[in-house]
Amino acid sequence: MSDEEQNAGAGAAGAPPDADDRNRAPLDLTREYTGRGIRVQWYTSRCIHVGECLRAMPNVFDSRRRPWVDLSFPEADADAVAEAVMRCPTGALHFERLDGGPQEVASSVVRATPIPKGPLYLRGDVEIFDEAGQLIRRDARMAICRCEHTCAQVSGGNLATWHDQRCQRER
Numbered sequence: 001m002s003d004e005e006q007n008a009g010a011g012a013a014g015a016p017p018d019a020d021d022r023n024r025a026p027l028d029l030t031r032e033y034t035g036r037g038i039r040v041q042w043y044t045s046r047c048i049h050v051g052e053c054l055r056a057m058p059n060v061f062d063s064r065r066r067p068w069v070d071l072s073f074p075e076a077d078a079d080a081v082a083e084a085v086m087r088c089p090t091g092a093l094h095f096e097r098l099d100g101g102p103q104e105v106a107s108s109v110v111r112a113t114p115i116p117k118g119p120l121y122l123r124g125d126v127e128i129f130d131e132a133g134q135l136i137r138r139d140a141r142m143a144i145c146r147c148e149h150t151c152a153q154v155s156g157g158n159l160a161t162w163h164d165q166r167c168q169r170e171r
Ligand code: SF4
Pocket: 013, 014, 046, 047, 048, 049, 050, 051, 052, 053, 054, 087, 088, 089, 090, 091, 092, 093
């Protein structure tokens, strides 16, 4: 089992950013951070605070700092940041290469990993539909809550993955 799997649902760091206007982005995208040859996108509602990003690059991703993503550090070259972002199991972090480097490509083979007392991790070209058959999310990385309230969360348009941690506390 990988570190990200072992730490799922552990309630580690990764707090959402302050509600200021810096790095604001439209729709459900919470913030964008532009560095050297790469732009990082942050979707706070998807984060389950596994902390993979913090472990990968503790200077760049620091949940106690605002803004919590700082791409100005010397180690934050585009390749290293992209690698750290792809460790995020939920799709809360994504990137866009601005330097011609490789963008993330979702595998056509989907890998599903159930986490004990935690979410189901999905990696690959995954599509989630609501009960009406409407596509609500397509992503390369997702964490799906396995409790009985998952449908309501999905219907709401957000895979509110924080729900896993709340459910664990209630069990
Ligand atoms: S952004 Fe991703 S890797 Fe970082 S704490 Fe949130 S879910 Fe974990």
